[in-house]
Each structure stands twice: as structure tokens, then as C-alpha cells.
Amino acid sequence: xxxxxxxxxxxxxxxxxxxxxxxxxxxxxxxxxxxxxxxxxxxxxxxxxxxxxxxxxxxxxxxxxxxxxxxxxxxxxxxxxxxxxxxxxxxxxxxxxxxxxxxxxxxxxxxxxxxxxxxxxxxxxxxxxxxxxxxxxxxxxxxxxxxxxxxxxxxxxxxxxxxxxxxxxxxxxxxxxxxxxxxxxxxxxxxxxxxxxxxxxxxxxxxxxxxxxxxxxxxxx
Amino acid sequence: xxxxxxxxxxxxxxxxxxxxxxxxxxxxxxxxxxxxxxxxxxxxxxxxxxxxxxxxxxxxxxxxxxxxxxxxxxxxxxxxxxxxxxxxxxxxxxxxxxxxxxxxxxxxxxxxxxxxxxxxxxxxxxxxxxxxxxxxxxx
Numbered sequence: 617x618x619x620x621x622x623x624x625x626x627x628x629x630x631x632x633x634x635x636x637x638x639x640x641x642x643x644x645x646x647x648x649x650x651x652x653x654x655x656x657x658x659x660x661x662x663x664x665x666x667x668x669x670x671x672x673x674x675x676x677x678x679x680x681x682x683x684x685x686x687x688x689x690x691x692x693x694x695x696x697x698x699x700x701x702x703x704x705x706x707x708x709x710x711x712x713x714x715x716x717x718x719x720x721x722x723x724x725x726x727x728x729x730x731x732x733x734x735x736x737x738x739x740x741x742x743x744x745x746x747x748x749x750x751x752x753x754x755x756x757x758x759x760x761x762x763x764x765x766x767x768x769x770x771x772x773x774x775x776x777x778x779x780x781x782x783x784x785x786x787x788x789x790x791x792x793x794x795x796x797x798x799x800x801x802x803x804x805x806x807x808x809x810x811x812x813x814x815x816x817x818x819x820x821x822x823x824x825x826x827x828x829x830x831x832x833x834x835x836x837x
Numbered sequence: 838x839x840x841x842x843x844x845x846x847x848x849x850x851x852x853x854x855x856x857x858x859x860x861x862x863x864x865x866x867x868x869x870x871x872x873x874x875x876x877x878x879x880x881x882x883x884x885x886x887x888x889x890x891x892x893x894x895x896x897x898x899x900x901x902x903x904x905x906x907x908x909x910x911x912x913x914x915x916x917x918x919x920x921x922x923x924x925x926x927x928x929x930x931x932x933x934x935x936x937x938x939x940x941x942x943x944x945x946x947x948x949x950x951x952x953x954x955x956x957x958x959x960x961x962x963x964x965x966x967x968x969x970x971x972x973x974x975x976x
Contacts, residue, residue: 768863771870787932787955787970791920815895816885821972823901824954829868832896 701753703727710754713747720761722748727755734764776804776827788821795834805831812836841869844891845900851887855880857904869900874907878918878975881906905954906976913948915959916975917941924974926967930956938965946974 706724714722717740720733729748735741741761748757774781776799785804789795795808795818804827806818815836822830841864842849848871852860857873857880864870875881884904889895917924917940926938930952940946940961949958949966957971 768861771863771865771872783931783933784955788972790932812889812894816889817972819895819902820885821955824903824905826870826901826903828866829898830901831898834896836894836896 701727706751706753709751710748713744713751717744720744724754727753728758729754729756730758730760732760734762736763736766738763771826773826773828776802776830781825781827784825785822788818788825792818803829803831806834808834810834810836839864839869841867841899845869845871845888847891848884848887848900848902852884852904855883857884867899870903871900872903875904876906876908878906880904903954906971907951909948909951909976911949913976915946915948915957917944917946917969917973918975919973924969926959926961926965926969928967930958930968932970934968937967938963940969948976 703724703726706727706729707722710722710724710729714720714731714733717733717735720731720735722732723730729751731745731748735744741759741763745757745759748754776782776785782799785797789797789806792808792810792814795806795810798805798807804822806822810818815832815834819832842862849862852871852873855875857875860871860873862869862871871884875884881904884902885895888897888900888902891897892900919942921942923939923941925936926940926946927934928937929935938961940959944962946959946961946969949960951957951971952968955971956968957974958966959969959974960966
């Protein structure tokens with residue numbers, strides 16, 4: 617049978633029993649794999665045995681008849697015996713994770729990561745919280761960060777009167793001789809008769825030039 | 838969502854589902870700019886088809902779609918997709934430049950490089966190299 621490593625300690629942190637032996641003890645403190653758990657002080661000496669229903673649930677049963685009804689059952693989400701990692705070590709690992717966002721920072725306090733700063737999206741924030749939680753030893757992530765999309769750079773437009781742009785407009789319209797182009801007050805205006813498919817072809821090419829407003833004033837048949 | 842983004846939400850969602858990369862949707866001076874890169878012509882067409890569902894005459898002035906087929910590697914096969922005539926292969930990337938070859942509709946040419954959004958350098962089956970207008974090439 618495999619026992620989870622559970623050890624009991626007294627106030628002086630002296631180990632006084634292991635999970636697989638039955639000992640008469642004054643139970644005051646119980647340390648389970650580094651987690652300090654205060655048990656009820658019954659004020660009397662009594663013995664305990666550990667019964668394992670499975671590796672995750674440990675029942676503490678008091679054997680004396682008078683106290684039998686007070687059997688204490690403690691469930692652990694998981695009995696892990698991982699070594700406690702110091703805040704300093706966690707800080708190093710957490711900082712490495714957070715460097716991917718220069719606008720965010722993290723501080724570890726008592727094994728809890730406090731994340732602050734700004735993120736461009738909720739997804740980016742959630743992803744970082746997940747990464748922090750994945751660090752062995754981080755108990756929880758306290759989210760103090762905000763989401764603020766970065767301002768987009770303005771769309772770069774070209775001048776419709778630029779000769780290079782005019783040439784590209786000619787390239788785009790070469791196969792549609794019925795379409796006339798005029799540049800008035802810096803705006804392109806297209807006129808003539810086209811089919812919807814031809815209008816699409818022209819728009820595909822002219823939109824790519826990004827010359828600001830274009831008046832597609834042709835008659836679409 | 839702005840009114841324009843609302844009006845053209847079909848275009849934006851088509852771009853998203855077509856897997857357009859670097860997709861940017863931005864409103865400026867009363868025009869909705871939708872830009873990004875498509876990995877092939879079908880993805881680009883999906884975006885333009887979505888515009889057609891909203892503006893069947895393709896003559897809207899309040900939307901600018903700049904979705905370009907990008908990132909093709911040299912040697913990629915391209916299909917000539919002219920309306921019915923032959924595709925001119927030119928010496929320089931301009932309709933002013935001399936025509937050095939032709940490729941018939943439906944034939945295949947090989948990409949040398951995507952010189953710009955509108956002109957790609959290609960090689961025809963008979964080995965002629967030159968610039969073709971990218972609007973008539975399907976990747």
C-alpha cells in the first residue's frame with residue numbers, strides 16, 4: 617500500500633509521528649507536506665489512526681468512545697509533497713514570464729502572484745495569468761491588471777495627385793477603357809459604364825492604393 | 838462598434854473566418870479601412886464576396902479593402918485569371934512598359950517574386966520572365 621507522505625509535528629516542529637504508525641499523542645498541530653493545519657485541541661491525550669479511503673482523503677478518527685462522535689474528516693484537494701518554493705525563487709520565475717509584456721509587472725507575496733499593469737487584450741491577460749498559475753509553487757494569481765488596447769497608428773494614405781499613384785490608377789483601369797478618371801480637389805472620381813465584376817476588379821486595385829476617398833460614380837450594369 | 842463597422846460587419850467576419858492575418862479594421866475620415874494578408878486568392882475573394890453581399894455594385898466609397906495575397910514563395914504556381922484575353926508579361930512593373938510575353942487565360946505561370954501588391958514577377962511556361970498585373974493571377 618502506498619501512503620501519502622503525512623507527518624505530524626508538535627509546536628516545536630518536532631516530528632512526532634508518521635502516517636503509517638499509530639501513536640498516542642496530544643494532537644495540537646499537524647503539518648501535512650508543509651501545509652500547517654491546526655487541529656482541534658481536545659484537551660486530552662488520545663491516539664489516532666489514519667485510514668485511507670483513497671490517497672486524497674484522510675480521515676482522522678479518534679478512538680476513545682466518548683470522542684468518537686467528533687471524528688474529524690479533512691479532505692485535501694490533493695496531497696502533494698512538493699517542496700515549498702521561496703517567494704524569491706517564485707519572483708524570479710514570475711518576472712521572467714511577465715517580461716513578455718513590458719507594461720505589466722508581478723510581485724510575489726506569500727506564494728501569491730500579484731499581477732498589475734496593462735494588457736492589450738483580455739486574452740493576453742488571461743494567457744499570462746495561466747502561465748503564472750502554472751509556475752510550481754504559485755498558489756494563486758491576484759489580478760490587478762487592466763485591459764487597454766494600444767492606440768492604432770493612423771492609416772497611411774497617399775496623395776491621389778502623386779504621379780506614381782496616377783500611374784498605378786492607369787494600370788488598374790487599363791483594361792476598362794470606358795471608365796474615366798478625374799482628380800478633383802485631391803479626390804479620385806471614376807465614371808463610365810461597368811459590370812459589377814469589373815467594378816469589383818477596379819475597386820480591388822484602387823483600394824490598395826489607399827488614396828483616401830474615391831468616388832466610384834460609374835453606372836453599374 | 839461604430840456605424841461603419843456595423844454596416845460592414847459581414848466583411849470583417851468573413852476576413853476573420855478566411856484566416857486573414859495582420860487583420861486591421863480602422864475607421865478614418867469616414868472610411869472603414871480593412872487590411873490584412875491572405876495566404877491565397879480564395880481567402881482574399883471570400884472578403885470581397887462578403888462586400889458584394891452588402892454592396893452589390895462594388896462602388897461604396899466608405900470602405901477601403903486592402904487584402905493582399907502575401908507570403909507566396911518563389912516557384913509557386915499561379916493561374917492566369919483574365920476576363921478572356923491573354924495576360925501581358927511586361928519588362929517593367931507598369932502598363933507603360935514593353936510587353937515581352939503573353940500568357941493565355943487559364944494557363945499556368947510560375948512566381949519569381951511578389952514585387953509589389955499590384956505587380957508580380959513571373960515566368961511563363963516557355964521560359965519568358967516579366968511582370969504581370971497581380972489582379973489577374975490566382976494563387
